[in-house]
Amino acid sequence: MTEPSKPQTAERAETPAEDDAQPSTGAPTADARPTADAQPTPDDDSMRGGEPAPVDVVTVADAQDRTSAESLTALTALTTAPAAVAVPPVPTQPPGQRDDQERATATAAWLAEHPLVTAGPAPAAPEDLAPGFVPTGSQDEAAEPEQPAQVSERRARAEGPELATSLTSDRLVTRTAAPPASGWRRWLYYATLGSVNVGDSDAVRLQRALERRIAVRLGDETRYVPILSRKGGVGKTTVTTLLGMALADLREDRVIAMDANPDRGTLSDRNPGRATHTARQLVKDRFEVNSFTQLSTYTAREGSRLDVLASDSDPMVAHAFNDADYRAVTDILGRYYSIVLTDSGTGMVHSVMQGTLEKADAVVLVSGGSVDEARLASETLSWLEAHGRDDLVQKAIVVVNMSAGDGTRVNVDEIEDHFRTRVRDVVRIPHDRHLAEGSQVDFAKLRPATREAAVELAALVVERLAAE
Known part of the structure; x- marks a missing residue:
């Protein structure tokens, strides 16, 4: 009797020398090692009677390439953040039927397992910032400076506050024109109840000017x-x-x-x-x-x-x-x-x-x-x-x-x-x-x-x- 021939898949699995010689494009991970699933089991259809079913054979090199590609895609997704920082949405359907407390606990655990990554360059050092620079996006840092309280211009004078002697009657009391001294001018003033005051004549004004000259201090x-x-x-x-x-x-x-x-x-x-x-x-x-x-x-x-x-x-x-x-x-x-x-x-x-x-x-x-x-x-x-x-x-x-x-x-x-x-x-x-x-x-x-x-x-x- 003639012995049944060995499957070709086993022959390929035992000779990986040519594939191992090729460089790997990605870093090997623990998941890239070949598992026992690649070996045929007695329950496989290939061991049953009839024609053997076609089997996809994955070599060690192919597994490493696939794993490296998947790892690179995952790393790229983690390091590339969206333009705007946003909090991931809360899962709409958490596993199982939980009450509100369990839902909040599950949400906090999910956020802890998925930390946020801020994209963009690192912030500039304080010495690199321009004078007067106010960062945007922060209410505490970009708050308007507190305006000083409004004070009187006289109080802010360089020579200091005014003395009490400056409060004179000439400054505080509103003066009204005196009635004329005599003549028809005085009669007109009182006849109109003070609403018409044409003032004194030139002679009276000259006389008063002489009196002021006499009263000067010596x-x-x-x-x-x-x-x-x-x-x-x-x-x-x-x-x-x-x-x-x-x-x-x-x-x-x-x-x-x-x-x-x-x-x-x-x-x-x-x-x-x-x-x-x-x-x-x-x-x-x-x-x-x-x-x-x-x-x-x-x-x-x-x-x-x-x-x-x-x-x-x-x-x-x-x-x-x-x-x-x-x-x-x-x-x-x-x-x-x-x-x-x-x-x-x-x-x-x-x-x-x-x-x-x-x-x-x-x-x-x-x-x-x-x-x-x-x-x-x-x-x-x-x-x-x-x-x-x-x-x-x-x-x-x-x-x-x-x-x-x-x-x-x-x-x-x-x-x-x-x-x-x-x-x-x-x-x-x-x-x-x-x-x-x-x-x-x-x-x-x-x-x-x-x-x-x-x-x-x-x-x-x-x-x-x-x-x-």
């Missing part, structure tokens, strides 16, 4: 202004009184007029009020006067803010008032007064005149409306220039006093033109019946033109003193 030092004249009877005392009243009424500081006439002075007679002491007595008690209250007992003031220091009525006593006494009195007055007016005598060579001119900050020269009075006044300017007081001549103010009367044929305009060639300002005091009486002067009883002239003179004097 500093810490006392200023001395002598009123000079080389001829008696020209109204030197009258001009001193008018100037002193205008200054005292429109200024906030203290003003005093002193009678320094070596002869019988009349300054106290032209001013209201009576004093029980004189300048000579103040010299005797000068070391006992230590306050303004004590000094006020030596001065007179009544009906006006002007203080007056009178001279002695006895001519023999008045002659004893010399240069040293004048300096002693003015030193005391300089402690408590801002402006000291001196009603000087007619003698330019008198000893009192020396101290008067040395302390003078400005001078007022009085001239009458006659030929001789004007000539003597002009000679006084020449005397000052001859004695080296050109500075006083440049600041001098000439007053042409016509208060006693102007019924002469003298051309007063020519007198004023003459003095304007020598000094800068000339003021004319018009005729006033109240001044012509020679009694006490009441500033409210003066004619408007006389008051305006007195205010103009006061403004010019303050202008000279402020220029110091």
